[in-house]
Amino acid sequence: MSPSRGRARIGVITPFTNTNLEADLAILRSDGASYHVTRAGGYDIDEVPDSDQMRQFALSGLDDVLAMLVPARTDIILYGCTSATLSMGPEYDREFCTMIEEKIGVPAVTAAGAIVEALDDLGAGTIGFCSPYTEELNREAAAFLGAGGHQVIQSAYVGEDLGNDGQNALTPDRVLQLGLEANHNQADAVVMSCTDMRAVEVIEDLEARISKPVVTSNQAMIYIAIKRLGLPGRVPGLLGERTGAALSAAR
Template identity: 50%
Template sequence: MTQSRGRARFGILVPFTNTNLEPDMALLAPDGVSMHFARMGGYDQDEIPDANQMHGLGAADLDEPLRLLQGVRPDVILYGCTSAMLTHGPVFDRGLAERIKADSGAETVTAAGALVHALQTLGVTRIGFASPYVPAINDMAVAFLAASGFDTVARSEVGDELDNYGQGALDPQAVLELGLAADHPEAEAIVLSCTDMRSVESIARLEQAVGKPVITSNQAMVFQAMQLAGIGEALPGYGQLLERERL
């Protein structure tokens, strides 16, 4: 384990228009863990981030951002876009994580895979799903989760086609309301999907309101990355998932 500030280094691949993943990681960073970022492209910043755009991001060449990120010798690499993997499916998602690990030598987490891992850890099978995506990507998300063993019993959408900056501009209150709209009596947990949505700031309030766990893309990535780095203590304030010890 490479020691940085006493514990570990997380290297994070960020879509180049994403404005909220880095602030979220600053909030979620465990003591002694340093966060290092590289930006990735493969989509048009002026287009609606629809299925074609996000599919392109998922298939984009990662050689250069990975090369730059490897300069800090990260212990864990986090692939920080959920929808890019949702549009490709679970097999592609797992394959990408394996390729990044093989190329970098670092343990690897993807946002979509981390959602699955978190839900498996909590032992739930029925969920409410919310995101800022266009409906076609939400359809793909539901299919991705179904293929991973989870039944989406309710889902909520923003109703408008948000551009790359509109997704990140949703404030925590809007995210809270989106999550509340995804609740259902049969849902055992609520999933807030998107690394650029300000979900982390809404987790505690939403869990209190619905009385069940809330899983977000960025929170789930940190949870899995901490496990892989051998960091087991609880992180209070950001949901039941991070409030449980991992070792």
């Protein structure tokens, strides 16, 4: 039993087909923090999660979802669908966070916004990018990251339009291969985008092979939660190592 439980309560909204985010939270947990997860629908589970589906999800009402988190008295809300706000652009992403903050009264962070902030903190101007998304969503992701000052110079995709089950069934070996394909000798970091892709499990292996930081959706969200709330610990990989000292000094 942890005597420090209750140091922080982290609210998490995850798409209702996602099967990997909660498993990653167990890997990424900061000491004393508890996670309070609720699921959100608003897209067709039988369709490929393309740009139209993700925009539909982003625009679906969150009032009932947020109402389920209010009694937990969370200190921050993490919105665990990267592609939903990637597909809508940076301005929408910022407005989306503001909307959640106004409704529930605590800071909100999206997975997409967390990736950009993590890259900012790493000073990564050029990046390799991989995901299980459709080609259109990948182009929108590159535009989103580029608007934040992070140019995608190499991309790696699965090569087929995967359904929700196909995305979350990608093995760590396949995800690792995607990361290797996304690497470029002029890239400052590699981004592995999607909260339902098993990327957290391959961070350290991939970094050992490419000698540069790897940023994943779920890792980035928890990194920002640790940073915002002044929590102990650090996320795995070079993101945690390179920024850990600065975060500790700021506490």
